[in-house]
Amino acid sequence: MKEKNSHYVYVYIDPRNYEEFYFGKGKDKRKDAHLTDTSDNEKTNRIADIRKENLEPIIKVIAKDLSESDAFLIEKTLIWKLGKTLTNISSGHFADKFRPHNTMHVNLAHFDFKNGLYYINIGECETRVWQDCKNYGFLAAGQDPKFSDPLKTLEIGDVVVAYLKLDKNLGGYVGIGKVTEKACQVNDFKIDGKSLSNYPLECEGIYTNSDNVNSEYLVKVEWINSVDRKDGKWKSNSNLFTTPAIKASLQNQQGTVDFLEKEFNIKFKDLMLNE
Numbered sequence: 001m002k003e004k005n006s007h008y009v010y011v012y013i014d015p016r017n018y019e020e021f022y023f024g025k026g027k028d029k030r031k032d033a034h035l036t037d038t039s040d041n042e043k044t045n046r047i048a049d050i051r052k053e054n055l056e057p058i059i060k061v062i063a064k065d066l067s068e069s070d071a072f073l074i075e076k077t078l079i080w081k082l083g084k085t086l087t088n089i090s091s092g093h094f095a096d097k098f099r100p101h102n103t104m105h106v107n108l109a110h111f112d113f114k115n116g117l118y119y120i121n122i123g124e125c126e127t128r129v130w131q132d133c134k135n136y137g138f139l140a141a142g143q144d145p146k147f148s149d150p151l152k153t154l155e156i157g158d159v160v161v162a163y164l165k166l167d168k169n170l171g172g173y174v175g176i177g178k179v180t181e182k183a184c185q186v187n188d189f190k191i192d193g194k195s196l197s198n199y200p201l202e203c204e205g206i207y208t209n210s211d212n213v214n215s216e217y218l219v220k221v222e223w224i225n226s227v228d229r230k231d232g233k234w235k236s237n238s239n240l241f242t243t244p245a246i247k248a249s250l251q252n253q254q255g256t257v258d259f260l261e262k263e264f265n266i267k268f269k270d271l272m273l274n275e
Helices: 030-036 042-052 068-085 130-136 145-152 254-264 268-273
Strands: 007-014 019-026 058-066 117-121 138-141 159-167 170-185 217-226 247-249
Touching: 007 030, 007 042, 007 068, 019 030, 019 042, 019 068, 030 042, 030 058, 058 068, 130 138, 130 159, 130 170, 130 217, 138 145, 145 170, 145 217, 159 268, 170 254, 254 268
Parallel strands: 117 159
Antiparallel strands: 007 019, 007 058, 117 247, 138 217, 159 170, 170 217
């Protein structure tokens, strides 16, 4: 019976310049299988070019006696390290664990920072209004799990940017804060140990369906900077980010991030480092 840790990681090297051009993982004779691969791709074309020079690729095992999971991780690490110089198509196992290439010049949520930076659509309606959110330190969504579920994914320490659409042509960003407690049903939400029902609200409709799965869910937020609905920050024709979705990452929205930092007089890096 073969040992459980029977996998290895190997590399293909171009003998013309000693350039590594393919990493793989496998067991038994897997490392030699590419030599007889007849498919048309960058790897097989590279091997064909080497053979035109009456040479063969150099094949070396890099790590041995591995579990399959360890082999996947090592393979992925090597592929990530050399990136676009390889003929590998990098995807699959552990792909979401690695930093995207060409992002060393920016700070990334969940890589350089533990938490994320998220746009949250307030969606004012008969069950929620921005003024209550601003006054009592929360964001809300509900009346169907498909609306409340995105809010439940926010983690303590995440930085949130609240967006409010007032009508077809009017709206803007109204608040920036940090999540201090995970989302819960409105009946379970507390301020200084007291139920939200102990406080005067502009929107009593927030309790609609509060006894079932369609309840409003509230996530507690410490507002760093916030404004009234009439003072929302926006600039027309500037490609600022907005979406009807409840939650969206602002990770790749540098123009919007720059606008928000200027308008709210904050630095997201400072907020996200202050954990």
